[in-house]
Amino acid sequence: MTASKPPRLNPRKLLLSKWTAVAPRRKEKHFIVSEVLWPDDPAAPLELIELEAVHSRRRQRLPWRALLDTDTWRQGWH
Template sequence: MQTQKRQINPRKLLHSKWTAVKPVNKEKHFMVTRLMMPDLETQVITAVEIEAVMTGRRQEMPWRDLQNTELWKQGWVQ
């Protein structure tokens, strides 16, 4: 079975909201709080920092992981 991917514009990720399909430690809802661009000349986004709404815990991850519909749903879903 092939993993389904959604189209995402990486430039519109900042402050976007996401729901983990399989929450860990009751952390279900997240917000993108920072975009990582190691090369400021090309402005290529390589990763994002997401923050768990419930705990405030932050983690860095490749932004393309958000395209995986088996891991993430766009928006805050119940």
């Protein structure tokens, strides 16, 4: 089996993007990027986003690059 190629992501286009958890927990499978947490310093790179579970509305913050892990996340709703 070949490894999935990580999605190409533009941090400026992450807001409201849809994601599917490969191994859902607590019935939370589908997520949407509800907030992009830009740093106060415009020269600093983006580090964090906030994901919201569609089912429970629970929010979690994580590094935006975590979405590149194809063992954990798939782009879009599947």
